[in-house]
Amino acid sequence: MGLGEHLAFQALNGVVWGLILSLMALGLNLIYGVLKIINVAHGGLYMLGAVLAWALTPLLGFGPALLLAALAVGLLGMALEVTVLRPVEDRPVMTIIVTFGLLLLLEHLVLLFFGGAPRSLPLPAVLSFSLPLFGLHYPGYRLIVALLAGLVAGGLWLLLHRTRLGLKVRAVAQSRELALALGLPLAKIYLVTFGLGAALAGLAGALTAPLVSVSYRMGDPVLVSAFVVVVVGGLGELEGAALAAIALGVLEGLLAVWTSPTLARVLALAMMSLTLLARPTGLFRRGLPEPESWA
Amino acid sequence: MRVRIGRLLGGGALALACSAPFYLGPFALYLLAEILAWGLFALAFDLLYGYAGMLSLGQSVFFGVGAYAAALGLLHSGLGGGAALFLALGVTTLLSLGLGTLLVRVRSHGFIVLTLALAVIFYLAALNLRGLTGGDDGLSVSVPLTPRWDYFVNLAAVVIVFGGARWLVRTPLGLALQLVRENPRRAASLGYGVGSLRLLAFTLSGLLSGLAGVLYLYTAQFVSPELLDWPTAANPLIWTLFGGAGTLSGPLLGTGILLLAREWLSSWWSYGYPILVGILIILVVRFAPQGLWGLTKRWRSLR
Amino acid sequence: MALLAVEGLAKRFDGFFALRGVDLAVEEEELLAVIGPNGAGKTTLLNLIGGELSPTEGQITFRGRRIERLPVYKRVRLGIARTFQIANFFPALSVNENLRAALRRGRLGLRWGRGVAERVEEVLKLVGLEKKQDTKAAELSHGEQRLLELGLALSLEPKLLLLDEPTAGLSLAEREHLVELIRGLGGMGIILIEHDIGTVLELAARIIVLHRGRVLAAGPPAEIKGDEQVQGIYLGRSDAEA
Numbered sequence: 001m002g003l004g005e006h007l008a009f010q011a012l013n014g015v016v017w018g019l020i021l022s023l024m025a026l027g028l029n030l031i032y033g034v035l036k037i038i039n040v041a042h043g044g045l046y047m048l049g050a051v052l053a054w055a056l057t058p059l060l061g062f063g064p065a066l067l068l069a070a071l072a073v074g075l076l077g078m079a080l081e082v083t084v085l086r087p088v089e090d091r092p093v094m095t096i097i098v099t100f101g102l103l104l105l106l107e108h109l110v111l112l113f114f115g116g117a118p119r120s121l122p123l124p125a126v127l128s129f130s131l132p133l134f135g136l137h138y139p140g141y142r143l144i145v146a147l148l149a150g151l152v153a154g155g156l157w158l159l160l161h162r163t164r165l166g167l168k169v170r171a172v173a174q175s176r177e178l179a180l181a182l183g184l185p186l187a188k189i190y191l192v193t194f195g196l197g198a199a200l201a202g203l204a205g206a207l208t209a210p211l212v213s214v215s216y217r218m219g220d221p222v223l224v225s226a227f228v229v230v231v232v233g234g235l236g237e238l239e240g241a242a243l244a245a246i247a248l249g250v251l252e253g254l255l256a257v258w259t260s261p262t263l264a265r266v267l268a269l270a271m272m273s274l275t276l277l278a279r280p281t282g283l284f285r286r287g288l289p290e291p292e293s294w295a
Numbered sequence: 296m297r298v299r300i301g302r303l304l305g306g307g308a309l310a311l312a313c314s315a316p317f318y319l320g321p322f323a324l325y326l327l328a329e330i331l332a333w334g335l336f337a338l339a340f341d342l343l344y345g346y347a348g349m350l351s352l353g354q355s356v357f358f359g360v361g362a363y364a365a366a367l368g369l370l371h372s373g374l375g376g377g378a379a380l381f382l383a384l385g386v387t388t389l390l391s392l393g394l395g396t397l398l399v400r401v402r403s404h405g406f407i408v409l410t411l412a413l414a415v416i417f418y419l420a421a422l423n424l425r426g427l428t429g430g431d432d433g434l435s436v437s438v439p440l441t442p443r444w445d446y447f448v449n450l451a452a453v454v455i456v457f458g459g460a461r462w463l464v465r466t467p468l469g470l471a472l473q474l475v476r477e478n479p480r481r482a483a484s485l486g487y488g489v490g491s492l493r494l495l496a497f498t499l500s501g502l503l504s505g506l507a508g509v510l511y512l513y514t515a516q517f518v519s520p521e522l523l524d525w526p527t528a529a530n531p532l533i534w535t536l537f538g539g540a541g542t543l544s545g546p547l548l549g550t551g552i553l554l555l556a557r558e559w560l561s562s563w564w565s566y567g568y569p570i571l572v573g574i575l576i577i578l579v580v581r582f583a584p585q586g587l588w589g590l591t592k593r594w595r596s597l598r
Numbered sequence: 599m600a601l602l603a604v605e606g607l608a609k610r611f612d613g614f615f616a617l618r619g620v621d622l623a624v625e626e627e628e629l630l631a632v633i634g635p636n637g638a639g640k641t642t643l644l645n646l647i648g649g650e651l652s653p654t655e656g657q658i659t660f661r662g663r664r665i666e667r668l669p670v671y672k673r674v675r676l677g678i679a680r681t682f683q684i685a686n687f688f689p690a691l692s693v694n695e696n697l698r699a700a701l702r703r704g705r706l707g708l709r710w711g712r713g714v715a716e717r718v719e720e721v722l723k724l725v726g727l728e729k730k731q732d733t734k735a736a737e738l739s740h741g742e743q744r745l746l747e748l749g750l751a752l753s754l755e756p757k758l759l760l761l762d763e764p765t766a767g768l769s770l771a772e773r774e775h776l777v778e779l780i781r782g783l784g785g786m787g788i789i790l791i792e793h794d795i796g797t798v799l800e801l802a803a804r805i806i807v808l809h810r811g812r813v814l815a816a817g818p819p820a821e822i823k824g825d826e827q828v829q830g831i832y833l834g835r836s837d838a839e840a
Contacts, residue, residue, distance in 0.1 A: 038404065087581050093350055094580050096407065097536060100529060101576025108569040224415045224525070231408045266419045273412045276405055277397050468706055474699050477688045484648065484686075485700050486674035486754065492706060 003257075008134040010253040016142045018249020019149035020204050024226040025233070025241035026156060027200035032235055033173040034193040035081075035089055040099040043223030044106030045198050049073045049205030050214045051110055054121045062124045062210075070203035077198020078191050085194070103219075110216040118213035127210075145207045152203065153242060156196075160238075169193055221265075228272050248272055305544070312450055321442040325514065328442065330554045331449035332511040333530070337538075337546035338456055339503035340531035345541030346464055347496035348476025350403070352528045353410030354504045356394075356417045359523035361387045361505030362512040363421070366434045376438055376513065383509045384502060391501020392494070399493040414525040421520035433519030440513060449510050453547070456503060460543055472496055533572055537579055539588025548587060599662060601626045601787040602647070602758055607656035609642055616642040617811045620656070624758065629780075629788040631798040634808035635831065640791045641683060643808070644760050647789070648680045649673045660758065677757035681750070681764055683791075685743040689736035693746055696735050697721055700753035717753065725749040725779065741772035748779065759788045765797055777801060799823070 024046060031039050049069045056065035080102065088094040123141055130137040160166035172179040172189050180186060205219070212218065229248055233240030248268055255264035316324055336358055343349050364386040368379035398409055421428045428434065440448065463469045475482045475492050483489045512518050521527060531546065538549025553572070560567040583590050600623040607620040617639045624630045632640050645651040647658060649670035658666040665673055687696050697718045722728045725745040730738065735746060744764055751759055761780070765773045777797055780788070792798045798805060798819070805822045807814040815825050822828055 038407075084577055084581075092404070094584065096350070097532065098577055098580045100532075101573045101580070103573075104569050104576070105573035108566050108573065112566050112570075221415075224411055227408045228412050231405050235404055260423065262419045263423050266416050266423070269412050269416050273409055273416075276401065276409055467702075470699075471702065471706060474688060477690065478686065480650075481682075481686045481688065481750075482699075483670040484650075484674060484680055484682075485750065486671050486702055488669075488671045488706065490669075495706070 005135050006257050009136050010257050011250055012138060014250035014253025016146045018246035019146050020208055021225055021249055022153060022242040022245035023149050023200050023204040025229045025245045026238055027197035028226055028230050029238050029241045031194055031197040034169055035190050036092060037085060037089060037095040038092055040096055041102035042201050043219030044103045045073050045201035046205035046222055047219035049202030050209040051114060053206035053209040054119055054214045057121060066206045069206040070199045073202025074195045074199030078195035081191055081194035107216045118215035120213055121209040123210045228269060232272050232276050316443045316446055324442045324446045326558060328446040328449045328514045330551055331453050332507050332514055334547045334550040335453050335456060336504055336507035337531040337534045337550045338460060339500045339507060341535050341540060341543060341546040342460060343496055343500035347472045350407050351410040352407060352525050353413040355414050355523050355528035357387045357391055357501040357504035358508035360390055361508030362518040362522055365509040365512050366436050366518050369436045380509050383505055387505025388502045391498045395494045395497035399490050399497060411525055414528050418520050418524040421523050431520060433517055435517050437516060438513045445514050452510055537586055539586030542588045545586050545588035603659040605657050608654050609646060609651060610654040615811050620813055622806055624787045624789060626787055628803045629790060629801050631790045631792055631802035631805045632808060633798055638808040639811040640808055641762060644762050648760055679751040679754040679756035680760035681747040681762055683762040685747045687735045687746055692732050692734055693727055694718055694731040696746060697749055697753050700750045721749045721753050741768050757786055759786050761790045763791050765794055
């Protein structure tokens, strides 16, 4: 492969990965924007989606397994929100700690039941094609993943901006007090939002399952990237997070042309962190700056 | 009344700790020495989180860098144990000062995530720079300390740092830090240099974390990149939370109890410890956010 | 030379101007009141003078020094103190401890010793909280919390005192007590943000009316009272309430 092709390949990979990451980031941001929860367990939900996809594919086929995995993770998310997270929703630092506990539980329960050895999920034959693109044969499945991720993100935007439910969700994200005053069912909105965010993570994991090795720790690196992306894009800014995610993906991909993948990751993370230092509230943060609070 | 019980318990614990080498075998001593090193790390964390109110998920960076710096000093520069220690302390102080200057300007969420990213960056860098760090093989050192002496060194370090920290938090400076934690906006509008105070806390915590790292190295005689990764940084958070943040004795207690529990659990259920910790975290945050120390306070105030 | 001079001050938040083209001056020992409907930019103005925000345009001069780029703690040490609209103190500490916190040495620590205890006593007597000095701040009544707010600011021995709606939510008696307190303050310039017109007319030497981020009118109380524009937007409503 010549340099041009290599760059194109990596850039495409970066976009695909960035779109998957943006699903994670959107879920995280949604959860933060509405519930003010910093969900460290998001990486675990991603992993769970992948594991479920792996487990269900032999029984149901890949497509249905994908959907079921996302749905199951979404439902689990709702259950967790009601039971474990409700009591701490008003204290951001405590949510970090509690969700970290959840992450530990998720990872090690999966370890217990599925074992520690990484598994692979082979693609069904119908999806293992490649398309000629930019002089390469690019794996078709990755393009499908990118397409799906893009569609889901678009669907999310439509949901939030064109439906009544979406309006309620955005209202709560803007001002909890006002939403209460308007008589919006806060508890239900919290439940649905967390479930949606969790389902997005589960979907991201399920989509990624055929591309990487599925193991109980696979969510950890994704978690960190997702967090960096969310904070760089601006907490609560959905579009900003998606953009930052794609930027990180492409950056990582391009850097990997010249250096090893881990070093590319380091550099990309470092660069993103530097932007955070330059703009501490995030690149796309709108609205008034909040007073110093470390609640 | 409360102070006297506390002092009695503390004194008793210390006496027990000092006499331990005379009836415990080398493995038990080794375990305790390791616990002490981690306990020191938890103290460093508590100063930053419990007293200054800054949650950092990246203190493992200073712990690991301290350990690596000392290891490299021992292996490549032929330094003795003491000199390597001072080298490591110097390196971690400069590093935490430098990073802290950049980090303290960032608000709470950004700060937490940046420290997390920092841990990951250092971890990955250590994995990659095989020539320097040995990659995931790590570095082995040999330090001419018998288990008994190593145990005493760690014990002495913990006692000194604990005493020093207890003194510090009662000084005007220590109280100013706590004011910044309680209400940074108010503190600033009363004339406190919030940024400078935070930098001080961050640097101090980094320095002590580095010290803990060196002591860990001397005990385990081995350092590997995992020490830099964020799960290592999350441990003192868990121990401190469990024991009681902002109490100094709480984190030490929490570290001791949880690490002993881990040792015990690993002998018959290797997955048990993380699951236990996960459940514990959720329970503690929900029912006892002040940790063990807070529970004892509540119990005492009820009598 | 005026104690505080503000020229061409503007603050922009991502597309809308909270303040625009604001000029004002405060003399030593003068009480300037800033009034205006909600959202007019009064608190933003205070935040800009106090240092919590930096201006998009304009300059702020305090005793001959340009301060608009200085951090909050430096402005405090130059002699600017403020109270907050929502009482802002250390809830877990007692009133006495809160006031002690205001007496700091340098930017890193508290002051210690006998002088401190006496100073705290003075402030406690001044605001009238001696009896409550060992109560935890969070347990104070709303009125007492406002007195603590004022006490904290006064402990700093400011040359310029910024008061952000100090009488909000107070009973009539409490309001009168506070007004008397403020009236008795000497040796400092005061900028007072207030909604209650009665209070303003009683205390202010001059009044500035803000409306949608701009200065609508400025002058002595009699003039402002008679200004038709102001009456229409603001005083008219207040009169109806009173």
